Amino acid sequence: MGKSKIDFIVDLLENENISSSQKEKLFALTAIEIKSFSETELKILKEIEIIKEKIGLSDKLPEKPKNPSKPNFLPEYKNPRSTASFLLEYNQNIFLKSTTHNIDSNLLAAINEQLKVKEYDFKLHQSAIQNAYVELKNKHFTIKGLVGKIDGYIWGKVPWSEEEIAMSWSSNELEEWCAANPKQCPNPEIDDLNHKPFNFQKIKLKNGLSIKNFNELVLYFKKQLTIRSDNSILDLCKKWNFQFKEVVSFNLESVPTNIEFFTDVEKLAQVYVKTIRMCINSSLGIKPEIKLNLQERKNISGETEIVFSIHHINSKFQRSKESLTRYGTDFTGIISNQLNGLCNWELVADFDKDVYGSIYLWPKSDNFSPSEKLEGVKFNLIFYR
Amino acid sequence: MIYLIDDKKERQKNLGWGKDKLLNYKDILMPIHTIEEIEKVKKIMFSIENIVLYHESFFDNPINLHKKSSSEIKQDLINLSDKYRIIVVFFSGSISSKNIINKRASLPVSTFYKNLAFFLDSYRILKQDIDLNQIAFGNDFKREKLLELKLKIWNLLFDKKNPDLFVNNEELNILLDEFQKITSLTLQIKDITNEFLKFQINKIYETNE
Numbered sequence: 001m002g003k004s005k006i007d008f009i010v011d012l013l014e015n016e017n018i019s020s021s022q023k024e025k026l027f028a029l030t031a032i033e034i035k036s037f038s039e040t041e042l043k044i045l046k047e048i049e050i051i052k053e054k055i056g057l058s059d060k061l062p063e064k065p066k067n068p069s070k071p072n073f074l075p076e077y078k079n080p081r082s083t084a085s086f087l088l089e090y091n092q093n094i095f096l097k098s099t100t101h102n103i104d105s106n107l108l109a110a111i112n113e114q115l116k117v118k119e120y121d122f123k124l125h126q127s128a129i130q131n132a133y134v135e136l137k138n139k140h141f142t143i144k145g146l147v148g149k150i151d152g153y154i155w156g157k158v159p160w161s162e163e164e165i166a167m168s169w170s171s172n173e174l175e176e177w178c179a180a181n182p183k184q185c186p187n188p189e190i191d192d193l194n195h196k197p198f199n200f201q202k203i204k205l206k207n208g209l210s211i212k213n214f215n216e217l218v219l220y221f222k223k224q225l226t227i228r229s230d231n232s233i234l235d236l237c238k239k240w241n242f243q244f245k246e247v248v249s250f251n252l253e254s255v256p257t258n259i260e261f262f263t264d265v266e267k268l269a270q271v272y273v274k275t276i277r278m279c280i281n282s283s284l285g286i287k288p289e290i291k292l293n294l295q296e297r298k299n300i301s302g303e304t305e306i307v308f309s310i311h312h313i314n315s316k317f318q319r320s321k322e323s324l325t326r327y328g329t330d331f332t333g334i335i336s337n338q339l340n341g342l343c344n345w346e347l348v349a350d351f352d353k354d355v356y357g358s359i360y361l362w363p364k365s366d367n368f369s370p371s372e373k374l375e376g377v378k379f380n381l382i383f384y385r
Numbered sequence: 386m387i388y389l390i391d392d393k394k395e396r397q398k399n400l401g402w403g404k405d406k407l408l409n410y411k412d413i414l415m416p417i418h419t420i421e422e423i424e425k426v427k428k429i430m431f432s433i434e435n436i437v438l439y440h441e442s443f444f445d446n447p448i449n450l451h452k453k454s455s456s457e458i459k460q461d462l463i464n465l466s467d468k469y470r471i472i473v474v475f476f477s478g479s480i481s482s483k484n485i486i487n488k489r490a491s492l493p494v495s496t497f498y499k500n501l502a503f504f505l506d507s508y509r510i511l512k513q514d515i516d517l518n519q520i521a522f523g524n525d526f527k528r529e530k531l532l533e534l535k536l537k538i539w540n541l542l543f544d545k546k547n548p549d550l551f552v553n554n555e556e557l558n559i560l561l562d563e564f565q566k567i568t569s570l571t572l573q574i575k576d577i578t579n580e581f582l583k584f585q586i587n588k589i590y591e592t593n594e
Contacts, residue, residue, distance in 0.1 A: 064522065075546070083531065088454060088456060091445075091447050091456075092454075097442075097445070099444075100479050101477070101479040102478040102479070102494075103400055103478070103480040104393060104395075104396040104399075105393070105395040105396050106392070106393040106394075106395050106396050107478070109395065156533075168554055180408075189396065189478050189494060189495065190495065191399070191400055191495045191498075191499075192396050192399040192400055192494075192495070194399070194438065195401075207554060207555060207556045208541045208554055208556050208557065209541070209556060210540075216481070217480035218479075219480075220481075222479045222481075223481070226479075228491070229475075229484045229486060229489065230480050230481065230482045230483075230484045230491050231492040235559070237557055238555070238558075239555040239559065240555075240557070242554070242555035242558060243555075257486050258463045258464070258467055258486070258489070259460070260460055260463070264457070297525075349450070354470075385454075385456060385458060
C-alpha cells in the first residue's frame with residue numbers, strides 16, 4: 001500500500017469531528033482497501049495497527065483525552081534525563097552491576113556480604129537482581145523498548161534485543177548449570193575466580209559474530225547500554241553506514257571517541273538509520289553528503305548536553321518553519337517509536353525563503369531561534385548524563 | 386611515576402599482583418586503593434610526565450564515594466588526557482575489547498594485569514615514549530595484534546553460508562580495514578573467494594613474523 005494512501009487515511013481519521021464508532025467503520029473500510037494492495041494478512045493487520053496507534057486508538061494504549069494545545073499523534077513527552085538516571089543507577093547497583101560486568105573476587109565478596117551468605121548462591125543472587133531491577137523501574141521512568149529488553153534479559157519470558165536472544169538470567173539451562181556447579185557464578189572474571197563461565201550453544205548474531213558463554217553475553221548486554229571507547233559512536237557509525245556506502249557520502253572526521261554516556265544503543269541505531277533514510281528521500285537523486293559530529297555543550301542552565309549531529313550538507317529543509325506546527329508521518333513515527341525518552345531533538349536548517357535557524361522538534365517547541373546563513377539540514381540528537 | 390588506581394586488592398592479588406610484586410616496582414609505581422590516597426597525590430598526579438592506570442568503577446565502591454558519579458569522573462579523566470596528553474589506561478570487568486586512541490587505552494581487566502609487568506619494564510627504559518600497545522598486546526605487540534585480528538576474521542568467515550564466495554559485511558569490513566592499516570598493505574577483496582582472502586592474509590602475516 002502506498003504511503004500517500006496511509007497518509008490520506010490517517011488525515012481522515014485525525015478529523016476530530018469523526019466519532020470513535022465512525023472511526024471503527026472507517027477501519028473496516030481501510031482493511032478492505034489495504035487488502036487489495038498487501039501481500040499477507042499479517043501485513044494488513046500490522047498496517048491497521050500502525051494507523052490505530054497513530055491516531056491513539058490502539059488496543060495497546062487506552063484512548064486519552066485530547067489536549068487541544070498538543071498536536072495530534074504525538075505522545076506525551078518523556079524526559080531522556082530519566083533514562084540516563086535509570087541507566088546510571090543500573091550500572092551502580094551492586095546486583096545489577098553483576099549483570100553488566102564479569103564478577104571478580106571483590107564483587108563476589110560484596111554480593112555475598114549483601115546476601116548475608118558465606119558462599120555464592122545463584123538462586124539468592126538471581127532473586128536479588130530481580131528485586132533490585134523492580135525497585136529501579138519503580139523509581140525512574142524509562143523507555144518501553146529498553147524496559148522490554150532488560151525484562152527479557154533478566155526474566156527471560158521474552159527474547160531480548162533485536163537479535164531475539166533467548167538466553168537470560170532465568171534460563172533453565174543456566175539454572176541447571178548453576179545447580180551442577182554450586183558456589184560458582186555464571187560470569188566469573190576467569191583468571192581471578194579461577195573457574196570457567198557457563199558455556200552454551202553458540203548464539204549466532206546477524207552481523208556474523210557469535211556469543212558462546214555467559215561472560216560474552218553479559219558484555220554484549222553491556223554494549224547495548226553504553227557508548228564508550230570500546231563501543232564508540234565513531235565505530236558504531238562505521239557499522240551503521242555500511243548499508244548506505246554506495247548511496248551516501250559520509251564525513252566522520254568530527255566524530256570523537258572520547259565522549260561517553262549511557263543510552264539504549266539499539267534505539268539510537270534505529271533513529272540514526274531512519275534519519276539517514278529521511279536524508280536520502282529528501283535528496284531528489286543527488287548523493288547526500290552527510291557530516292557527523294559528536295560534542296558536549298552546556299545549555300542555558302549550565303547542564304551538560306551530549307549532542308550527536310547528523311548534518312545533511314547539500315540540502316535545504318523543504319518546508320517553511322511555520323509548517324512545523326504539524327508533523328508528517330516521518331517525524332511522528334520517529335518520535336513515537338524511537339526518540340521519546342531516548343533523547344531530545346533539535347532541527348538546525350536552511351529553511352525556504354532564506355530563513356535560517358533552529359527549533360526544537362522534541363519536546364515540541366514554537367520558539368524558533370534565527371541564525372546567520374547556514375548550510376543544509378542538521379538533526380541534533382541531545383542526550384544527558 | 387605511574388599511578389595504579391584500583392580499589393580491588395583481592396582481585397589484584399589473584400591476578401598475580403599482590404603486595405610483594407607491587408613493591409618490586411615501587412620506584413616507578415604507586416598503587417592507590419582508596420579515595421584518601423588519591424587526595425594525597427591528586428595535585429601532582431595529573432602531569433604529562435606521569436601515567437595513570439585507572440579502574441573504571443573505582444568511584445562506584447561505597448568506600449570511595451564522591452559527589453560526582455563514576456561516569457562523570459571518567460569523562461573528566463578522558464578530557465584531561467586529551468587536553469594535556471597524559472597517558473591514561475582504563476580497565477574494567479565490563480570491557481570486552483582492547484582499544485587505543487591517542488594517549489588513552491581501554492582494556493579488559495585480565496589483559497591489563499597480564500601485560501602490566503611488560504609495560505612497567507618498558508617504562509623504565511622508554512618513559513613517556515612507551516607504546517600503549519605494550520599493555521594491550523604484550524611484548525611482541527605487532528605480531529599479537531595481527532594474530533588477534535586474523536583470528537577474528539577467521540571466526541567470521543567460518544560460519545558463512547556460502548564458503549566459497551567472499552561476502553563482505555560491516556564487521557568484516559572494519560576488521561579488514563584495521564588489518565590493512567596495521568600492515569600498510571592493500572588486500573584484494575572484490576570478486577574473490579574466502580580461500581583467496583585467507584591466502585592473502587596468511588602471506589602478509591608470515592611476512593610480518
